Amino acid sequence: MMARSPMCVTARPCPAYIFGHAQFIGGGEESGVALVRGLDRARFDPLAVVPGPGAVAGRLRDAGVRTVEAAMPSPLRHPLRFMRSVVRLARTLRDAGADILHASTSRSALYAALAGRMLNCPVVWHVRESKTDFAPYDLLLALGANRVVCVSAAVRDMRFSRFGPLVRDRLTVIRNGVDAAFFDNTPKLRRAGRERLGAGPDEVLFGMLGSYVPRKGHAFLLRSLARAVGGALPPVRLVLAGNMIDAAVLREVRRLAAVPELHGRVDVFGPHDDPRALLAALDVFVLPSTGEGLSRALMEAMSMGLPVAATDIPETREGAPPPVHALVAPLGDEEAMARILRRLAEDGPLRERMGRANRERAVTRFAIGDHVRRVQGLYEGLSVMCGMACDGMGPRRTPRVRRLARGGGRGLRWAVGAALGLLPRLALRSPCAGRGEVLAVAPADAADMAQALPGLAMLARSVSGGVDVLAHGASAELARLVPGCRVVHGFVRGVSGVFCAARAVRAAGYGVVCDFSTDGALGPPVAARLGGAPCVGLAGGGREREPFLSVAVSALPGPNPGACAFTGLARAVCAFMGARVVPDRSGAAFDAIGGEDDDGAEAVDGAAVSSAVAPLVVVAAGGHSVADRWPAASWADLAAMLGEAGHEVIVVMSGTDGGLARCFRERGTGGYAVMPDVDARTVRGLCRRAALFVGGDSWEMALADVCGVPTVRVLGPLPRWRREPAGRTEALREEDLECLGCGGPDCRIGTHECMRRITPDMVLAAALRVLAADSAGRAAECRVQDEP
Secondary structure (H helix, E strand, C coil), X not given: CCCCXXXXXXXXXXXXXXXXXXXXXXXXXXXXXXXXXXXXXXXCCCEXXXXXXXXXXXXXXHCCCEEEECCCCCCCCCHHHHHHHHHHHHHHHHHHCCCEEEECCHHHHHHHHHHHHXXXXXXXXXXXXXXXXXXXXXXXXXXXXXXXXXXXXXXXXHHHHHHHHHCHHHEEECCCCECCCCCCCCHHHHHHHHHHHCCCCCCEEEEEECCCCHHHCHHHHHHHHHHHCCCCCXXXXXXXXXXXXCHHHHHHXXXXXXXXXXCCCEEECCCCCCHHHHHHXXXXXXXXXXXXXXXXXXXXXXXCCCCEEEECCHHHHHHCCCCCCEEEECCCCHHHHHHHHHHHHHCHHHHHHHHHXXXXXXXXXXXXXXXXXXXXXXXXXXXXXXXXXXXXXXXCCCCCCCCCCCCHHHHHHHHHHHHHCCCCCCCCCCCCCCCCCEEEECCCCHHHHHHHHHHHHHHHHHCCCCEEEEECCHHHHHHCCCCCEEEEECCCCHHHHHHHHHHHHHHHCCCEEEECCCCCCCHHHHHHHHCCCCEEEECCCCCCCHHHCCEEECCCCCCCHHHHHHHHHHHHHHHHHCCCCCCCCCCCHHHHCCCCCCHHHHHHHHCCCCCCCCCEEEEECCCCHHHHHCCHHHHHHHHHHHHHCCCEEEEECCCCCCHHHHHHHHHCCCCCEXXXXXXXXXXXXXXXXXXXXXXXXXXXXXXXXXXXXXEEEEECCCCXXXXXXXXXXXXXXXXXXXXXXXXXXXXXXCCCHHHHCCCHHHHHHHHHHHHHHHHHHHHHHHHHHHCC
């Protein structure tokens, strides 16, 4: 076994960001450099790996980032060089002290997956484009990574939804960020930019920043502009700038720019050394792409306060929702794009309104600080999984390093073995875990996890040594809401997962394992006992589970037996450890689970809805089993009816695929706003402002219950455990059916009759009743407080 050099062992984790290009090919390299430069050096010691000398390495070294070069040849064109390069990369990363491998492209993700297997380091694959050439290759790379970071929900759905549960738990969405303070248009900067381009005071400048490749749509834009200038227009010009990658595209651009209609109206530039100065000179930013990830140029243009004209693709809709932030034309419709360009050229007040809205959205939704913070949180979760100290306190354990042979032949065999071992992954990769005193095993179902948050918060307040939470997917996002909890990504599933979790429990020295899971599985208590730690869990699962539980907690009587059981479980852990239970004195449930962040304001502002005008109603039509059973048209009708009743309505969904999202897109967004991809922090923030949540048996509704928001639920014949929400609520359900209660996505009799009997009118009436009762209750509370 090869040991690390002493000089490389520090108290800070060392994430290695592996670039796929040595030159700035597009916005991905800019985003990668911004991320590495923005990492907190007090908490992390970043390392950059580039495939060769070039502008990327120079920019990173100028910023003081450790940078190494490692060739990454194509595995298809140079298979032998590829194998040797994998081994060399692993040695380079080992000598540099890398702990986390973060890949920025598909090829670098392949190298990172193989090197990560050799070094036993977690791997992150950052996916920045929505289209792929070979789906099995995407699946292989996703299975080779611990986490797959997608820059938008559209990228996640378009590239990975086909793989279903194989990769679902590895996916997370972290949108790119820009420095809004740097990309801020000032009158001085605008005058300088327009003087540099020779633009007159009355001339309207359209602009596009993007590499000259087919998917960017340069030819479509030029043909559309030729149609637009046929009528009476103010003086207009089009400025194109980007990397000259495809010579055929560049020749076509120059040919179209020379047609009589566009003669003298188009400037074609190469890569611009100062994109901010170019954007400052523009009046309208144009994005005619057929496919993006989340365009960095789009975010920079929005930060500069520019209106946007774009093609109608999901990636652009997510970044700049029309019609407030962008005007969009269908793909291939040159006449529609010409009308948009003509309208923006003629309507100066419209350009100003859209520019202000885009600047506000860029500042609140695409801040580089938020982007870096979320990536750092991801690094910390992976670091806990591998037993590192992420806060600079205490020694950091050195990950296990597989022996790399000095000879090329044996090194090749190790690389081949690592490649063949990508698919059979363990649930928990490392035999080491975090530093908390208690390991809490989160429920697999996110709705149960939301109900468990008060109990988890109580446990975190009461235990002095800290709480690590073993969770994945939406449950992990919910666990991050609780202050004092550190998320360990993973789950205990199968024989290999049990033994791996047992090694983690023993290596970390947990005092107690608290099993919050509700499925009665044997895995967590067995892993706890094998790891030498007592286990406190919920009763259930049969007699086989009881011998492995030190304390079994049953559901307690109360209005919400599920939440009461989780709170009782936390009290039982405190009693078992001899710790005093610290009650919540905040007076607000969302404060107890980390409500100090003002995410609700960002969510409401991003949806262009003001909750100060009328009561805000959140329709949680998430991608869950109940939403699949109640007709999608009913959800859309309900949202429209609530809007017609004078309420501000936001429709939130956890995913953008499926018939539900398609129905909302086809019907438009009249009377309500749609947020197609929400996380736990956003929903928790919305709970501060919402007067009512309407939905089914989803984690959004359970979180609203936890935060004390009134709810109206549309339920089928579900078990009693999950259908007794706390607080002010009404539930619409049909139980007189020829079937048993179910909670899965498939109806056992195939008709979903339990949901079809519930109409939108019935739900609207229930919502109005709850709102009226809640308003009367608040008025009564105010009168009591005002009385002497």
